[in-house]
Structures are given as C-alpha cells and as structure tokens.
Amino acid sequence: MKKPAVEKLLAAEKQNSVTTVPYLGVGVGLRRPYFSQFESQVPKVVHWVEVIAENYTPLKDGTLKKNRIEKLLKVREQVPVVLHSVSLSLGSTQKIDLQFLNHYKLLIDIIKPPWISDHLCFTNHHGIESHDLLPLPYTKESLNTFVNKIDFLQSKFKVPFLVENVSSYLEFKDSEMEEWDFINQILKKSGCGLLLDINNVYVSSINHGFSAKHFLEKINKHSIAQIHLAGHYNRGDILIDTHAESICDDVWTLYQDFIKTNGSFNTMIERDDQFPPWSEIELDLKKVEKILKNAKK
Amino acid sequence: MQKNNLNLTQKYLIKNLLDPQNKSKDLLSKFNGTSQQIKTGMDVYKNAYRLRLIESITSDFQYSIKALGVRKFNSLCLTYIYNQPSEFHDLLDYSHQFPEFLKKNKKLILKTPWIISLLLFERALNLISLGSSKSNSKSNSILETSQIQLKSSAQLLTSTYDLNKAISHQRIKALPKIKTYYRISKSGSKIYFPKISKAEYLILKKLESKHSISELSHSISSKTLNHLSGWFSDWIKEGVIEIVSDPRI
Numbered sequence: 283m284k285k286p287a288v289e290k291l292l293a294a295e296k297q298n299s300v301t302t303v304p305y306l307g308v309g310v311g312l313r314r315p316y317f318s319q320f321e322s323q324v325p326k327v328v329h330w331v332e333v334i335a336e337n338y339t340p341l342k343d344g345t346l347k348k349n350r351i352e353k354l355l356k357v358r359e360q361v362p363v364v365l366h367s368v369s370l371s372l373g374s375t376q377k378i379d380l381q382f383l384n385h386y387k388l389l390i391d392i393i394k395p396p397w398i399s400d401h402l403c404f405t406n407h408h409g410i411e412s413h414d415l416l417p418l419p420y421t422k423e424s425l426n427t428f429v430n431k432i433d434f435l436q437s438k439f440k441v442p443f444l445v446e447n448v449s450s451y452l453e454f455k456d457s458e459m460e461e462w463d464f465i466n467q468i469l470k471k472s473g474c475g476l477l478l479d480i481n482n483v484y485v486s487s488i489n490h491g492f493s494a495k496h497f498l499e500k501i502n503k504h505s506i507a508q509i510h511l512a513g514h515y516n517r518g519d520i521l522i523d524t525h526a527e528s529i530c531d532d533v534w535t536l537y538q539d540f541i542k543t544n545g546s547f548n549t550m551i552e553r554d555d556q557f558p559p560w561s562e563i564e565l566d567l568k569k570v571e572k573i574l575k576n577a578k579k
Numbered sequence: 580m581q582k583n584n585l586n587l588t589q590k591y592l593i594k595n596l597l598d599p600q601n602k603s604k605d606l607l608s609k610f611n612g613t614s615q616q617i618k619t620g621m622d623v624y625k626n627a628y629r630l631r632l633i634e635s636i637t638s639d640f641q642y643s644i645k646a647l648g649v650r651k652f653n654s655l656c657l658t659y660i661y662n663q664p665s666e667f668h669d670l671l672d673y674s675h676q677f678p679e680f681l682k683k684n685k686k687l688i689l690k691t692p693w694i695i696s697l698l699l700f701e702r703a704l705n706l707i708s709l710g711s712s713k714s715n716s717k718s719n720s721i722l723e724t725s726q727i728q729l730k731s732s733a734q735l736l737t738s739t740y741d742l743n744k745a746i747s748h749q750r751i752k753a754l755p756k757i758k759t760y761y762r763i764s765k766s767g768s769k770i771y772f773p774k775i776s777k778a779e780y781l782i783l784k785k786l787e788s789k790h791s792i793s794e795l796s797h798s799i800s801s802k803t804l805n806h807l808s809g810w811f812s813d814w815i816k817e818g819v820i821e822i823v824s825d826p827r828i
Contacts, residue, residue, distance in 0.1 A: 342672045375585050414627050452617065453611040456588070522623055
C-alpha cells in the first residue's frame with residue numbers, strides 16, 4: 283500500500299500536467315475548406331488551431347502524408363497547433379495499438395502541440411474500428427480502464443493530455459454513477475485535463491433528460507483546459523452531434539453563463555460538415571472573443 | 580458487478596454496429612428507455628458508421644463512381660462495409676483496401692472487371708496528392724500490377740486547322756491556322772472525337788505502348804496530374820484506353 287505522502291506527491295505530479303496547458307484564447311478546428319486561407323495568413327481572431335490527428339498520422343503501412351504535414355507546418359509557423367485524436371479508444375478493454383501510438387508520437391514530435399486530446403469513449407474492439415465515439419457505462423470497471431489507458435498515454439507522450447466528454451444516444455442500465463461524477467473521478471485519478479464540450483453536454487442532456495446546467499455546475503472546473511463549441515442536428519425525437527450546423531442559442535447561453543461564472547478557458551469552434559463561408563465562422567469566433575473578455579477575472 | 584462486463588458490452592455494441600438489420604432482441608435489457616427510444620439511439624450509431632465509411636470511400640474514388648454509376652458503386656460499398664469491417668485508425672487506409680476486397684470478390688464485378696484498375700489508379704492519385712514517398716514498396720508493388728494502353732481502335736490526330744470549327748460551321752470561307760489535337764474513339768454505338776489539349780495528346784501518345792499506372796502517374800507534372808483523373812474517367816467511358824490487368828489479380 284502506498285504511503286499518504288507518496289500519494290500526495292503522485293497527485294501533485296499529475297496535477298502538473300493540467301497546469302502546463304497555456305491559455306491561448308480563441309481557436310478553431312482547422313478543416314480542409316479553410317486550409318489554403320490559413321496557410322497564407324491565419325485570421326487575426328484565431329490564436330490557435332486544432333486539427334484531427336488521424337488526418338496527419340502516417341498510413342498503416344508507414345506512408346507519410348508529407349503534403350498535409352508541410353501545409354500544417356506553415357500554419358504552425360503562425361499559431362500553435364493542437365492535436366485532437368478520435369481513435370485512441372481510451373475506454374477499450376483491448377490493448378492500445380502500439381503501431382498507431384508510434385505513428386502518433388512521430389506526429390507529436392513534428393508538430394510539437396502545446397497539448398493533445400481524445401475522447402471518453404471507445405472506438406475499437408478486437409481490432410475492429412467503429413470510426414465513432416461509442417459510449418460506455420459509468421461503472422468502476424470503465425473508470426479503471428480509462429485511468430489505466432490515460433496514465434499509459436501520459437507517460438508515453440509527455441505532452442499535456444485532455445479528455446473530452448462525448449454526446450451519447452444510449453444510456454446504460456449498468457451505470458453506477460452520474461456522468462459528471464464519472465468524469466470528475468477520471469480527472470482526479472489520472473491527473474489529465476478536461477476538454478469540456480458544451481454542445482455534447484447539451485445534446486446528452488436533452489437525449490437523456492438531465493439538466494445541462496447541473497452538469498456544468500458539478501464538473502471539476504480546475505481540470506478544464508479547453509472548451510469545444512459546435513452545432514448539432516435536432517431531428518425532433520433526438521439530438522445528433524453533427525458539427526454541421528450553427529451553434530444553437532441554448533449552447534451559447536450555457537457557454538456565456540459558464541464563462542461569466544468561472545472565468546476564461548481556451549475555447550474553439552468545431553465545424554466538420556456543410557461548411558459555411560469563413561466569414562460566418564469568424565463572426566462566431568468574435569462572439570467567443572467578446573464573451574471571454576467579459577469573463578470573471 | 581460481473582468481471583469482464585465491460586468487454587461484453589463493447590463486443591455487444593460493435594456487433595450491433597456491424598449488423599445492417601436490427602436483429603438484437605436484448606436491447607431492452609442493456610439500456611434505459613422504451614424500445615423505440617433504444618432503437619432510435621442505436622440507429623444513430625449504425626447510420627453514422629455506414630455513412631462515415633461510405634463517405635470516405637466515395638470521396639476517394641470520385642471517378643470510379645462516375646464510371647460505374649452511383650447506385651452500383653454504393654451497393655459495392657455496402658457489401659464491402661458489412662463484409663470487411665475497418666481495422667484502421669485512418670479511413671483513408673480503409674477506403675484504400677476497397678480495390679483489394681473487389682479483387683477477392685470478383686463475382687461482384689463480373690460485368691465491370693475494369694473497375695479494379697480504375698480504383699487502383701485513383702488510389703495512386705490519392706497517394707500522390709498526399710505527397711507519399713515513391714519508395715513505398717508495398718503500394719508500388721500493387722500499382723505495378725495494372726497496365727494501361729491506347730485501344731487499337733482509338734486514334735490520335737493533329738491538324739493545322741481547328742477542325743471543330745469546320746464541323747460546326749456551314750459555308751466556311753476560311754479557317755484560321757492553329758495547331759489542334761484530337762482523339763477519336765468508339766464506345767458502344769457512340770463515336771467520340773473531342774478536341775484535346777497538347778498535354779492530353781502527349782500522354783495518350785505515351786500510351787500507344789503499355790505503361791503501368793504508377794509509371795504514368797510519376798512521369799507527369801503535378802499540374803497535368805490534376806487533369807489526369809478527369810481525363811482518365813473520360814478515356815475509360817469513351818473507349819480510348821484499355822486496362823490490362825496482371826493475370827495474378
């Protein structure tokens with residue numbers, strides 16, 4: 283059994299990985315339609331960008347995506363580039379794919395992101411990739427699985443690591459705790475940071491009938507290093523996290539209230555489909571900038 | 580709580596995802612909500628899985644879709660998706676295995692065996708646009724297995740006059756002197772004779788003798804390469820070139 287002093291020391295070490303995330307302000311998810319514009323000059327309102335890591339990691343056979351990486355490096359000459367992966371499968375009961383991990387490490391060494399992130403979900407089982415963020419029950423077994431994986435990744439990558447809450451469309455009967463308690467425990471035990479996706483909180487709150495406001499009150503603010511804002515599709519019977527629509531008013535309100543009460547956090551807008559003209563995204567980014575300026579000091 | 584419950588849960592979700600029908604009868608025992616709510620939720624994941632994979636394949640093989648037709652192409656995609664689940668982190672890797680799947684399942688493309696070569700050609704273009712290394716032995720060895728050549732029935736022409744003007748105008752008094760290039764071919768009952776650019780003409784001239792797809796892709800400038808995929812699709816459709824596959828395919 284570990285002595286309390288050792289526990290304290292370990293906890294302090296883990297806390298360090300969160301506090302090393304710098305405050306950069308307003309960012310955006312950089313996707314293909316806006317790339318050429320960013321390559322020549324990153325718009326003034328954007329202080330950092332986030333890209334999907336798997337779009338830049340080598341192919342399975344090791345083939346490098348040289349052109350993509352060269353373009354990304356041109357952007358990185360102007361602003362920091364954060365890597366956001368979607369397939370580390372942190373909740374998977376299977377072992378982490380070491381080949382992919384090496385490919386990811388190579389990318390990290392090239393891009394030198396200020397932090398990296400992935401999701402609180404599983405995407406892989408027995409070698410089959412779902413290419414989706416699949417939910418898990420909020421149980422102790424899930425909790426330990428996540429914490430072990432995150433610990434391993436943090437030791438391998440040596441870059442601040444954040445986990446993102448996902449939106450979900452199914453609610454497990456097996457769950458032993460609420461989502462916010464589950465996330466708080468992962469943050470506490472692993473020492474990683476939180477990428478709080480407010481749209482995901484909202485989507486899940488409507489789909490499963492809980493209060494998004496209550497979720498945001500209960501979540502551990504000290505671990506938050508980044509916020510995602512995005513749009514969803516309201517099908518009538520269910521909300522679907524598509525990133526193909528504008529951010530809805532309710533999500534803007536939740537964000538504004540959250541910042542007013544808790545202070546500034548790195549915030550970025552994600553858009554992955556049905557891309558509007560850049561000017562539309564820029565308006566939203568300016569809105570974020572204004573909200574952050576009025577944040578609690 | 581039962582040990583390995585999480586493993587079983589994950590196995591169960593993946594199994595459902597890969598099942599094109601909703602056959603599971605025990606959904607009610609796993610999730611909260613009414614049977615309709617649970618079915619709705621599960622369908623979101625199932626649809627997303629299907630659409631994400633189809634989108635990836637279709638965005639990588641635009642010219643093959645054009646050549647084969649959307650309906651037939653989508654049907655082949657679905658057969659691929661539900662028979663060979665993805666084992667890759669990158670969707671590009673998954674879509675790049677599509678031609679290999681069709682090679683192993685030739686009965687799916689009995690009437691259109693040429694589609695494999697066109698898919699391989701597009702895959703080569705994708706790799707080139709990514710700036711992939713030429714020394715990648717695996718991908719090159721696959722690409723080397725297909726060769727293309729000008730059909731013996733197709734012809735290339737040059738003229739010192741713009742013949743299109745001659746054809747489209749009546750009672751011509753004088754034709755301006757301008758060097759023009761043409762290809763003439765037949766597909767089905769239709770004859771094609773478009774005026775083409777010098778760059779297209781020179782590539783087709785090259786194809787009077789057999790060339791592998793990778794040789795061709797690497798021997799031309801990146802500017803011409805941008806046009807090549809569009810030309811290639813037209814050449815196939817209009818009976819200008821033929822694809823000679825390696826007997827091992």
